[in-house]
Amino acid sequence: MNKRPRGWARCLPQSLLGRLTLLMVAGVMLTQLAGNYIWASQRRAESQVEVANAAQQLGHSAASAVRFFLSLPPNYRPLIIQQFGEMGGTRFFVSLNRAAVPAESIGPQPLADIALATVQSTLHADLPNNRNVRVAFVWPEHLVVADDGTRLSALPESRVRQIVLAKPAPVLLMQVEMEPGHWLYLATLMPSPYFLDSGKLFTRDHLLLHALSLLAVVMLSIPVVRWTTRPLAALSEAATAFGNGERMPALPETGSREFVNTARAFGAMRERIGRYIDDRERLFVSISHDLRTPIMRLKLRAELLDDDTLRAEFHEDIDELEMMVKGALQCVKDSDIHETPTEIRLDAFLARMVRGAQLAGHEVSFAPTGLSVTAKPLALKRAIGNLLENALHYGERAQIAVRAVGSSIRIAVRDHGPGVPEDALAQLFEPYVRLEHGRKQNSSGMGLGLGIARGIAQAHGGQLLLQNAEGGGFCATLVLPNASGAGGAG
Structure with a gap:
């Protein structure tokens, strides 16, 4: 009785073709995962350094802008901001508010957290007298630009061109309290607007590349594995046919050296078994022929016995012997029906x-x-x-x-x-x-x-x-x- 595979072995393909193909695909996938992990780790470390440097530069620029507005009389500040909006030439979207504007943060992101921490520490270092500083990353569709609730989408495009891209990118929002009731609102994009994507292990492009490489491996490995395992299938069919008593042509001695040796060994084994079966049939036929005469002589001699009881016992033993011989011959004939x-x-x-x-x-x-x-x-x-x-x-x-x-x-x-x-x-x-x-x-x-x-x-x-x-x-x-x-x- 065949034993059923247990545990994880039940999930494996039953054919050698399927198992070798699965092994190749699994090897390629593991190699890709390991390579991607190493690449992503290195890329993540580089991205952290790049983001920290970019955030530090933005922090210095924002601190310079705050010092510039602090140097102006309060009634001139709105005029300068209006000129900035009309003329452009600044990397920040600037506004003045009476209180800090609520910001809906994009949520925890490793690179974003590094950038925010760097900007905040830079602003505190450059503006030691302005301790009330708030920074956050906000998606453009959630960005509120004034304390009256005005959203970014309500402003004309000419005023928000610094922070609006075709593909949305997180906006760095910095708010600094210059005097009580006077908050300077600065919004800008990172030098690399889509910096958050650099920390992802899997992107759409990477997945597409991996899928194409896996497809290439499968398309190449299946014909190769099928070509390799085809002789084994022929050997299996020949062994099954031989076990069922069918006559099959000799296996072709082509293919790998191991298969050629196996085919030769199988052919030699088949010939030896065939000779053994033929010898066994001839042996039993010879036994049947050779025992017939002695048994007949024993029957004739038993008839010459004077003692009826003894003669009956002899006949009984001879009949049993003859029956056993016939039974053994019949067993061989019935088992070897061609x-x-x-x-x-x-x-x-x-x-x-x-x-x-x-x-x-x-x-x-x-x-x-x-x-x-x-x-x-x-x-x-x-x-x-x-x-x-x-x-x-x-x-x-x-x-x-x-x-x-x-x-x-x-x-x-x-x-x-x-x-x-x-x-x-x-x-x-x-x-x-x-x-x-x-x-x-x-x-x-x-x-x-x-x-x-x-x-x-x-x-x-x-x-x-x-x-x-x-x-x-x-x-x-x-x-x-x-x-x-x-x-x-x-």
Whole structure:
């Protein structure tokens, strides 16, 4: 019985092609992730230094602007700001307010936090007498430019060209209290407006590049892996066909050195096994021919004995010997039926066997299912015939049931006899082993039928399962591969 994979192994592809492809893709992905992490770490460190330097320069410029407005009389300040708006030429959007304007911050961002901390420390250092300083990064759509609630979108484009781009960028907002009730409002963009993107590990461009490289690896690796594994598939098919008794041409000795060596070893093994099977058949034929004469002589000499009791005992031993020889020969012949597998419609196939048993006076039931199986007809008939014969000998009546379970066809033959002790089930396949109730029901049997049926099932790539049936009786189930895959679990 095949063991099912456990744990993470269940998620792996079952084919070598799938596993090698998965391994290549996983290797490329891990390499890309490691390279991206190293690159992003270096880029993040460089970005932090660049942002800190840019923020320090902006802080110095803002401090110069504050000192300039502090040097002006309060009534001149609005006029200068109006001139700035009309003439341009400054990097800041400037306004005066009676109180600090609420700012809706963009939220915590590592690079933004570094910039804000640098700007604030620079302003405090350059403006030691102006301790009330507020800085923040705000998205343009949320930016309020006056203490009366006026938003950036309400101003003409000519006044806000310093801080408005086609693609929105965070605006650095600085507010400094010059005197009580007089706050200077400065807004500008960082020298690199989209500096926040430099700290991202994955961007759309990076993801597209990785996807293209992965696609290239998959497109190149699948043909290479398929070309590499094709000889292994041929070897698997040859081994399966040889195990089923089919004649297959020799494997081509092409491909890698390892496969050529494997193909040669497989060919040599197939020849040795073929010679062994042929020698075994010739040996049993020779034994059958050679033992026939001594057994006949023993029978003739037994007839010359005067003691009737002794003569009867001799005849009984000779008959048992002859039966064992015939049984062994029959076992070999039944297991080595050379046929070509063909598609068998089980309804008609089993119906003929059932009618034959019913004509002999036996009670056998069978329900058609419409299923088919690919097998050797004579061998399959011998296997099912042995199971049916056992069921009719040891049970009152027999039932044959066919069903498709996953990738297999199951042919169950059940009797309604006394069943088999659980501890004796493993012994039923051994030759010449017959249980007590079996000898009573069928004294002429030799105990070879189940072994022959199992050999035929294994030659088809299946198995024979034995168990006591629920409600009494014994059930032998012949499990054969379902090449068509039709049917569901029953």
